Amino acid sequence: xxxxxxxxxxxxRFAAFDQDGxxxxxxxxxxxxxxxxxxxxxxxARSDRGQAVFAxxxxxxxxxxxxxxxxxxxxxxxxxxxxxxxxxxxxxxxRFAEIAxxxxxxxxxxxxxxxxxxxxxxxxxxxRVLGTPAELAGAVAAGLDTDGDGLIxxxxxxxxxxxxxxxxxxxxx
Numbered sequence: 360x361x362x363x364x365x366x367x368x369x370x371x372r373f374a375a376f377d378q379d380g381x382x383x384x385x386x387x388x389x390x391x392x393x394x395x396x397x398x399x400x401x402x403x404a405r406s407d408r409g410q411a412v413f414a415x416x417x418x419x420x421x422x423x424x425x426x427x428x429x430x431x432x433x434x435x436x437x438x439x440x441x442x443x444x445x446x447x448x449x450x451x452x453x454r455f456a457e458i459a460x461x462x463x464x465x466x467x468x469x470x471x472x473x474x475x476x477x478x479x480x481x482x483x484x485x486x487r488v489l490g491t492p493a494e495l496a497g498a499v500a501a502g503l504d505t506d507g508d509g510l511i512x513x514x515x516x517x518x519x520x521x522x523x524x525x526x527x528x529x530x531x532x
Contacts, residue, residue, distance in 0.1 A: 372523075373440045375490055376423070384423065385434040389416040389462075395488040400469045400481075408469050415462030422458030456521035463516050476510030479503065 374380075378388040378395075393416040394404070402409050427435045427443030435443070447455050470485050471477035477485075482500035487493055503511045503519050 369441055370437075373437050376435075376440075378490065383434040383436050384427075384440065386417070386420045386424075389420040389423075392416060392489055393462075396466050396469060396485055399484050399488045402469050408465065411465035412462070412469060415465040419459050419462040426455075426458075453517075453521045456517045459520055460513075460517060463520065464513055467511075467513055467516065471510075476508075476512040476515075478509065479511060482511050482516075 373384070376384045376388060378391045390413070393412045396402075397404055397409050397412055402412070404410070404413060423435060424433065426447050427439045429439050429443060466485055467477050470481040479497070479500040482503055483496040486496040486500055491499060500511070503515050505515050505518070506512075
């Protein structure tokens with residue numbers, strides 16, 4: 360991968376986290392993602408599942424801030440993301456994905472069927488509200504069902520998230 364491709368991928372990862380597009384990632388981006396998922400599935404924030412989504416979003420934010428918020432201002436700039444989070448993504452995407460586990464687990468519970476996983480259709484709804492273009496969400500969600508059982512399990516989501524986050528840096532960087 361050349362440096363232009365690497366930069367494009369990092370920019371896409373940053374934009375995915377910067378839900379409001381204000382140029383930095385902060386707690387509100389994670390809260391906005393939680394609210395969007397809950398609204399999509401008609402789940403109230405005060406319900407047990409709603410509280411789990413917000414707690415997962417907070418844990419995800421804390422993990423992101425812990426590895427990338429270098430100056431401690433409670434927001435991650437693109438530069439901090441590239442030098443902090445992107446390095447962790449590149450070095451160990453599976454460990455980075457573990458930061459997201461509480462949020463992903465809670466989202467699957469909201470979108471899923473009794474803890475067994477969620478359907479590709481429900482996963483596509485989640486992806487759309489989190490910013491994936493509608494024309495891609497269905498195909499991406501269908502690809503998450505790696506064992507072909509018709510349900511997307513937490514381990515399948517975590518593996519896909521780690522793969523998405525795993526951006527190899529070109530040798531020149």
